[in-house]
Amino acid sequence: MKTAITEMFDIEHPIIQGGMHYVGFAEMAAAVSNAGGLGIITGLTQKSADDLANEIARCRDMTDKPFGVNLTFLPALTPPDYPAYAKAIVEGGVKVVETAGRNPQPVLPILKDAGIKIIHKCTSVRHALKAQSIGCDAASVDGFECGGHPGEDDIPNMILLPRAADELEIPFVASGGMADGRSLVASLAMGAEGMNMGTRFIATQEAPVHENVKAAILAATELDTRLIMRPLRNTERVLTNEAVERLLEKERELGADLQFEDILPEVAGVYPRIMTQGEMDAGAWSCGMVAGLIHDIPTCRELIDRIMSQAEEIIARRLTGLLEA
Numbered sequence: 123m124k125t126a127i128t129e130m131f132d133i134e135h136p137i138i139q140g141g142m143h144y145v146g147f148a149e150m151a152a153a154v155s156n157a158g159g160l161g162i163i164t165g166l167t168q169k170s171a172d173d174l175a176n177e178i179a180r181c182r183d184m185t186d187k188p189f190g191v192n193l194t195f196l197p198a199l200t201p202p203d204y205p206a207y208a209k210a211i212v213e214g215g216v217k218v219v220e221t222a223g224r225n226p227q228p229v230l231p232i233l234k235d236a237g238i239k240i241i242h243k244c245t246s247v248r249h250a251l252k253a254q255s256i257g258c259d260a261a262s263v264d265g266f267e268c269g270g271h272p273g274e275d276d277i278p279n280m281i282l283l284p285r286a287a288d289e290l291e292i293p294f295v296a297s298g299g300m301a302d303g304r305s306l307v308a309s310l311a312m313g314a315e316g317m318n319m320g321t322r323f324i325a326t327q328e329a330p331v332h333e334n335v336k337a338a339i340l341a342a343t344e345l346d347t348r349l350i351m352r353p354l355r356n357t358e359r360v361l362t363n364e365a366v367e368r369l370l371e372k373e374r375e376l377g378a379d380l381q382f383e384d385i386l387p388e389v390a391g392v393y394p395r396i397m398t399q400g401e402m403d404a405g406a407w408s409c410g411m412v413a414g415l416i417h418d419i420p421t422c423r424e425l426i427d428r429i430m431s432q433a434e435e436i437i438a439r440r441l442t443g444l445l446e447a
């Protein structure tokens with residue numbers, strides 16, 4: 123399939139694996155890229171710019187296909203050294219960067235001067251328009267369904283994607299709630315040029331996470347995610363567990379007085395314990411409602427091939443058949 127996104131990123135299929143903390147290691151990105159999608163290394167999971175440079179080199183050893191790096195801009199007391207990370211990306215010869223969170227403008231010149239294509243992930247049309255205005259090449263439009271940070275507008279993709287299509291001039295992919303060929307065809311119908319998946323890619327053979335994480339996604343239904351940190355305006359969609367329910371109880375008790383410090387035990391430094399050690403009640407971890415559509419652990423190639431053949435089947439038979447009837 124050829125779309126503006128496959129052309130822009132020089133990939134075979136219009137499917138991107140979004141940056142994921144403690145999931146987006148070289149193994150994950152290489153597996154997706156080798157299967158014809160765009161794999162993405164999560165920049166800030168690497169503790170320093172030197173570590174990121176090593177991770178990029180490791181990924182390069184595992185694939186000769188294009189892959190990207192995610193740079194997430196979060197509010198932080200001591201922000202990461204973004205220019206150093208950007209330099210590692212440029213020197214590593216990476217051709218695509220997925221930015222997310224706050225305005226990525228400070229690193230755009232260094233990345234764009236190196237000819238790197240920027241896809242900015244955002245949860246509202248106004249942020250996508252802002253990304254377009256500062257020179258981003260594409261957008262990843264992340265609906266309310268998504269795992270991770272859906273923002274505070276709560277607009278699901280059935281509305282958000284056509285709104286983005288009406289307003290944007292740069293191409294965009296649909297993100298949040300995407301799992302299969304049906305998701306891809308629906309995204310294309312609503313004006314997207316492809317789709318971005320997070321949660322679905324965790325439940326693959328190659329995802330470098332503990333088996334307990336994959337099992338938790340398989341066991342979960344679409345009813346099992348929760349929104350945490352709403353009172354802090356830092357909403358995150360996570361899979362429910364003991365720690366999450368404890369955190370939500372604190373939110374209910376403290377109301378408007380809730381401070382970030384109150385929930386530190388449930389959110390700070392928990393990713394390695396969950397993703398690497400498989401301690402599934404250690405804290406809150408991002409997971410999308412799409413868990414309800416995930417029932418197996420294929421290889422990335424099986425997953426992407428299946429998505430593409432299902433999409434072709436829907437377009438060529440079901441939809442074309444409707445016109446012929």
Ligand SMILES: Cc1cc2nc3c(=O)[nH]c(=O)nc-3n(C[C@H](O)[C@H](O)[C@H](O)COP(=O)(O)O)c2cc1C
Nearest residue numbers: 140141142143222268269270298299320321408410
């Ligand atoms: C475990 C996990 C960790 C994530 N970490 C990040 C991150 O560090 N930076 C980022 O931009 N997005 C992050 N995301 C969001 C994904 O890149 C993607 O936008 C989202 O998962 C799409 O929704 P889906 O899970 O319904 O496919 C994360 C998602 C998950 C599930």
